[in-house]
Amino acid sequence: MTMPPVKYQRGDMVMGRWPGSSLYYEVKVLAFDSKSQLYTVIYKDGTELELKEQDIKSTAGFQPRSRSRSRSPGRRRSRSRSPARTTRRSSSRTAAAVAAAAITDSAVSSRRDTRLKDVEVMLSPVQTKEAENNSNNRHEKKEEKQKEENNTANKVNETTEAEPEKNQGRYNLRRRKDDGDAKPAETRPEQLEEKEAKRVGALASTLSTPLDFGGKIGAYFWLLFLPAWVFFLVLQVNREDPSLTNFPPPLPPLEAFWDAQALGFVILWILFQALLYVTPVGKLSEGMPLRSGERLKYRTNGFFAIVVSAITVAAAVHQGVDLTYIHSHFLQLATASLLISILLSVYLYIRSRYAAPEQLALGGNSGNVVYDFFKGHELNPRIKNFDLKFFCEMRPGLIGWCLINFAMALAEMKQHGLDAPSNSMILVNLFQLLYVVDGLWNEEAILTTMDLMHDGFGFMLAFGDLVWVPFTYTMQAYYLVSHPNPLSLPALAAIVILKLVGFYIFRKSNSEKNAFRRNPADPRLSHLKTIPTATGKSLLVSGWWGVVRHPNYLGDLLMALAWSLPCGFSHLLPWYYMIYFIILLVHRDSRDMSDCRRKYGSAWDEYCRTVRYRIIPRVY
Numbered sequence: 001m002t003m004p005p006v007k008y009q010r011g012d013m014v015m016g017r018w019p020g021s022s023l024y025y026e027v028k029v030l031a032f033d034s035k036s037q038l039y040t041v042i043y044k045d046g047t048e049l050e051l052k053e054q055d056i057k058s059t060a061g062f063q064p065r066s067r068s069r070s071r072s073p074g075r076r077r078s079r080s081r082s083p084a085r086t087t088r089r090s091s092s093r094t095a096a097a098v099a100a101a102a103i104t105d106s107a108v109s110s111r112r113d114t115r116l117k118d119v120e121v122m123l124s125p126v127q128t129k130e131a132e133n134n135s136n137n138r139h140e141k142k143e144e145k146q147k148e149e150n151n152t153a154n155k156v157n158e159t160t161e162a163e164p165e166k167n168q169g170r171y172n173l174r175r176r177k178d179d180g181d182a183k184p185a186e187t188r189p190e191q192l193e194e195k196e197a198k199r200v201g202a203l204a205s206t207l208s209t210p211l212d213f214g215g216k217i218g219a220y221f222w223l224l225f226l227p228a229w230v231f232f233l234v235l236q237v238n239r240e241d242p243s244l245t246n247f248p249p250p251l252p253p254l255e256a257f258w259d260a261q262a263l264g265f266v267i268l269w270i271l272f273q274a275l276l277y278v279t280p281v282g283k284l285s286e287g288m289p290l291r292s293g294e295r296l297k298y299r300t301n302g303f304f305a306i307v308v309s310a311i312t313v314a315a316a317v318h319q320g321v322d323l324t325y326i327h328s329h330f331l332q333l334a335t336a337s338l339l340i341s342i343l344l345s346v347y348l349y350i351r352s353r354y355a356a357p358e359q360l361a362l363g364g365n366s367g368n369v370v371y372d373f374f375k376g377h378e379l380n381p382r383i384k385n386f387d388l389k390f391f392c393e394m395r396p397g398l399i400g401w402c403l404i405n406f407a408m409a410l411a412e413m414k415q416h417g418l419d420a421p422s423n424s425m426i427l428v429n430l431f432q433l434l435y436v437v438d439g440l441w442n443e444e445a446i447l448t449t450m451d452l453m454h455d456g457f458g459f460m461l462a463f464g465d466l467v468w469v470p471f472t473y474t475m476q477a478y479y480l481v482s483h484p485n486p487l488s489l490p491a492l493a494a495i496v497i498l499k500l501v502g503f504y505i506f507r508k509s510n511s512e513k514n515a516f517r518r519n520p521a522d523p524r525l526s527h528l529k530t531i532p533t534a535t536g537k538s539l540l541v542s543g544w545w546g547v548v549r550h551p552n553y554l555g556d557l558l559m560a561l562a563w564s565l566p567c568g569f570s571h572l573l574p575w576y577y578m579i580y581f582i583i584l585l586v587h588r589d590s591r592d593m594s595d596c597r598r599k600y601g602s603a604w605d606e607y608c609r610t611v612r613y614r615i616i617p618r619v620y
């Protein structure tokens with residue numbers, strides 16, 4: 001069978017119809033996918049979308065806009081204008097100016113909902129000649145405006161009365177009511193809107209996103225390196241002198257890695273957590289709207305799960321169960337967990353091949369088996385209502401982390417014949433317990449994080465949740481078992497203060513963003529300023545999110561520092577978490593920056609201009 005020739009080529013400037021409307025915008029063709037027969041196009045404000053050939057026309061069919069086309073935006077701005085044009089000029093500002101002007105005080109805006117719906121970043125629509133002729137007489141003023149604005153990126157519409165045509169031209173990727181923005185919905189009929197959202201969602205899932213983590217070669221590397229690193233840490237921390245000068249640690253015989261009983265315990269633990277997860281206790285929370293417009297429900301009973309787990313573990317210890325088994329069989333438990341995470345990732349990869357397009361994450365679809373296996377492709381893999389990603393991220397590994405820390409405290413007491421754990425061990429245990437309990441108490445907030453909203457579930461997260469978290473985040477406690485580090489009272493007090501400051505920033509900023517994403521009209525957030533974006537969602541630009549672009553990372557890093565300090569400075573190993581975490585968060589931040597740039601276009605640029613630092617004020 002011969003394929004029809006590709007009509008538009010990469011780099012062509014064409015007119016792309018906005019899905020669901022009759023309005024066209026100037027777009028540049030980025031790519032063509034012969035499989036889906038879709039063109040990836042980029043709009044003037046930097047947002048990408050995929051379009052069918054029938055939704056694309058050559059610029060020839062549209063009114064010639066010679067004046068603005070021949071000029072750069074900079075020149076357009078500096079061009080002298082007749083006084084008669086001054087009013088129109090203000091409505092054809094550049095994207096950046098638009099976003100700047102559109103920073104709204106949500107206190108005011110929530111009171112003026114109808115007005116707000118019109119204060120929005122928009123692309124200037126251009127109609128076909130035919131359509132334009134029809135509306136010429138009726139909308140003289142508007143047509144003139146369009147002529148003026150052709151080829152510019154965005155505009156702010158500040159009129160109070162909504163004109164249907166204007167609303168049609170809105171540049172929305174999702175239904176606004178699903179975004180939770182308390183602004184009126186589109187003027188289009190609801191049904192049409194939903195259908196359109198589904199279609200856009202399906203199209204978007206086929207979009208190829210840039211490859212992360214060093215691309216395909218990187219994926220091979222991480223697949224081998226990450227498990228090897230876990231084993232390296234586990235073997236190193238057990239040594240009397242776990243310094244880098246003793247690298248590499250002696251490799252034990254292969255049999256030492258394997259213990260069937262350890263595998264049995266890991267499976268039991270996961271099943272126990274799964275049982276608690278499905279127990280109909282606690283709230284059913286709604287996730288963020290998916291591209292299909294759907295909202296998934298999650299059983300957020302994490303706090304219940306950790307309380308029941310704690311009671312069960314306490315009862316088991318009371319019955320004489322020796323938890324120091326975890327310390328003595330750490331290597332074997334890690335191997336068993338690795339095996340489970342590999343099997344789970346294989347299952348996830350296979351099922352992602354059969355998933356419907358709208359169920360897939362953007363990314364993880366490179367076509368390279370290893371990369372896609374590593375990155376993960378399905379966004380929310382579920383077995384009936386059992387959400388695998390949510391469960392793995394929040395339960396076995398996270399609660400397992402606390403169980404392991406507790407076992408290390410018991411092992412320290414046993415090894416040194418103590419009646420109580422050391423101060424350092426108590427600090428590490430309490431700090432990390434607080435972190436986990438807080439995460440579970442505010443479990444709903446995880447539904448607005450990157451992992452849950454955007455990342456596919458594959459090896460990286462499965463391994464991260466089931467192996468990396470429980471077997472490397474416990475390094476400080478493990479280290480302290482055989483490397484005691486007595487703390488003076490002032491040092492102890494300083495570390496506690498650092499932890500509390502970090503925790504405060506972390507919790508407040510995460511809660512602020514979560515509350516805003518769930519209900520932008522929340523009266524508790526009415527004092528905050530926001531930037532509207534073309535998707536209908538807004539960005540916080542004051543409060544915590546106006547201090548730096550990732551205040552939550554700042555708080556998290558301060559806490560990480562407080563976790564390492566009790567271990568002292570004799571070895572680098574207990575500082576591993578701090579070093580890893582800096583790398584992880586800097587990388588996550590840049591990943592998020594480019595994702596948000598793609599999603600929000602010029603509004604994101606404006607946010608970055610307003611909030612200049614990423615994580616540490618005035619430093620980074």
Ligand SMILES: NC(=O)C1=CN([C@@H]2O[C@H](COP(=O)(O)OP(=O)(O)OC[C@H]3O[C@@H](n4cnc5c(N)ncnc54)[C@H](OP(=O)(O)O)[C@@H]3O)[C@@H](O)[C@H]2O)C=CC1
Nearest residue numbers: 448449450451510513538539540541545552553556588592
């Ligand atoms: N201990 C650990 O190992 C780890 C802990 N963490 C912690 O988990 C938490 C979640 O982190 P993570 O998921 O990486 O990132 P965030 O919770 O910061 O989520 C980023 C998303 O927030 C939204 N957003 C960004 N800026 C704004 C703004 N100005 N206004 C409103 N929304 C905004 C965007 O999503 P959208 O606009 O689409 O809603 C963006 O994609 C953090 O506290 C982090 O420290 C993270 C990784 C590892």
Ligand SMILES: CC(C)CCC[C@@H](C)[C@H]1CC=C2C3=C(CC[C@@]21C)[C@@]1(C)CC[C@H](O)C(C)(C)[C@@H]1CC3
Nearest residue numbers: 226393435438439446449451460463464465468469
């Ligand atoms: C293996 C890779 C190198 C890295 C894997 C990263 C994962 C371990 C982390 C990605 C995001 C995470 C979060 C938490 C734990 C670590 C992972 C899974 C989190 C659940 C910890 C508790 C917090 O309160 C939180 C905010 C809920 C965290 C969310 C992100």
